[in-house]
Amino acid sequence: MSDIRSNVEEVRNRVILQEFSVKNVHTTNFPGNYPGYDDTWDMRTFQKSFRIDVAQMTDNLMEFDMVGIDAAIANAFRRILLAEVPTMAIEKVFIYNNTSIVQDEVLAQRLGLIPIKADPFLFEYKTIDKDSAEEDVSEIDTIQLSLKVKCTRNVKASKDSSDPQELYLNNKVYSRDIKWVPIGNQADVFADSSIGPVHDDILIALLRPGQELDIVMHCVKGIGKDHAKFSPVATASYRLLPEITLLDTVQGEKAERLKRCFSQGVIELEEVNGSKIAKVVNSRLDTCSREVLRHDDLKNVVKLGRVRDHFIFSVESTGILPPNVLVAEAIKVLMAKCQRLLNELDSTDIE
Template identity: 60%
Template structure:
């Protein structure tokens, strides 16, 4: 039983040493750990998996995704960056531009301005051939989208500085697209994840050593308590740590602390460009990931059995 507990602990933690990292792989692929039943089990996955929303402020969202493989976490991040659709300026018809900014640079800047238009109301562009040429009136779009407020997300994005007498007169066409086609369609400013820090004090650390230990970590990680007249260090909030490994620079401390990360606990940070709220982006990314899984299952079902 003791050996099994040690194996489980080794599986659950990525340990940071002074000069390297142990148990660096974060995969659940069967066979990584000898003598351990690591075959994937749906019931066990459903019991362990959870999503906890930690903080949502404006266009920023922080949530924990626990009980998944690193490949799934990274796939989810990449979908947020490159596959959740948005609307962006695609064509710029320049009628007059007497500013110092060249037409091409102006068009590029306009394309990077986030447009507040729900992409779920629009369809993707199709490949166009001569048979597709047809007349489409624009007058009824007001009736199609009566509650729409299509405009830039921010009103204070500087496009160009104009001298007296200069002007810019352009007509812009917006289309629906995804970030892997062009960065202007990416709906997030940042989408990242990190493993949950795990800090263990291997023995009591007191007085001057406690104060030195507190300075080795990010503010709020180590707390000093007064116990029977002694200053005693304790881990208050390991989540705030950025793993600078400063503690390994002190000979008196480096063997008293174990730095690790929880292998299957991912802290996601998503910051929207403002086109859609971050919680909606997460929901859309989940739908896209589910669609990918369903297409893969359909492909498997279509393979003839020998």
């Protein structure tokens, strides 16, 4: 009976990579699918098995494991990170002078995609009055930026020089040239904040003597669902935890070939009685390429799988907010969605 249960658990909890197919690919497990296995959802069981383990944390990158959830929840969490955590981005571009070769529309698009360092939770969403012809700005919902650059010749440049960097001044317009123009009491409220582009080396345009840019920009609060420029992450992805099992002892030349079939660090060779024996060291590093299944003498000694409820998340921030803050805010959004659903169910009369 224990063997039957063990086989059922393997089918239910593992995705198996075969030579020409993938086995057990379904993601949602309805109760009663597996005879002899009680898979009804239980809150206590979920609380025991669910956990989040942080594997890596830097200023802009966070890798963590989310264990004990279904793929639907993992994907909902990823989509919230991409599209429902708010940021500030350039929405309106007022071009007073643009004599560069970059068209106004292209220039506005480039400016809109520059990440702006500003805490979105200190601002409100801007309300748009469709009946008003003027742009109403307020210190509580708008950040104003300006870009004013003119290219001139460098009188100190060598006569024999052909390098534009030496011949011209301000020939390259970077994001560092964008300046914050406080509105109302913003200078006092955000005195300790350095509002402006996250990165100062983003190239905006190339200029030549006589060409100039004179632009005013308005940043507002928004979410990635409205426009990609509001998305707070460069990437937000997940993958299932790889699981590699050696079914037999692999040694000698076969062990060397087995090691080369996987990503570096997955398989290592261990010296035993003068012979090199293959050993799985870190399955997490594997990319599940199935290269090993191309070797007739190796494909039957290894089993490739993935743990169905173990998700490895990678969240890379654009720099507007730290990745750990983004993860926390995404969890809050998901909780709010669940609460709205519960409220709707409570308010609905079901006969």
